[in-house]
Amino acid sequence: MLVFSSFKEMAMLTYAFYSVNEAKKAADKRVHHDNTDCGPGKAIPPSDKRYGKGPINDPYRLCEDCEAINKEAAEKAKMYRT
Numbered sequence: 213m214l215v216f217s218s219f220k221e222m223a224m225l226t227y228a229f230y231s232v233n234e235a236k237k238a239a240d241k242r243v244h245h246d247n248t249d250c251g252p253g254k255a256i257p258p259s260d261k262r263y264g265k266g267p268i269n270d271p272y273r274l275c276e277d278c279e280a281i282n283k284e285a286a287e288k289a290k291m292y293r294t
């Protein structure tokens with residue numbers, strides 16, 4: 213069994229992932245996530261989770277929640293820098 217030594221450490225990493233169930237949604241509703249703090253992203257059961265932005269030939273757009281979190285993080289980073 214693969215065990216992560218620190219979940220927090222893992223949660224800080226940003227990588228694209230999506231749910232296999234996105235394929236059941238209408239094409240314009242399909243999204244991928246790239247922030248592990250995203251609520252809908254967190255709700256994806258590990259068994260349904262796939263890494264990447266969706267099927268290689270038909271990638272999904274980024275989910276709005278991830279976009280908002282990323283934007284907020286970018287703003288914060290900017291604040292710390294100045």
Ligand SMILES: [Zn+2]
Nearest residue numbers: 245250275278
């Ligand atoms: Zn998301």
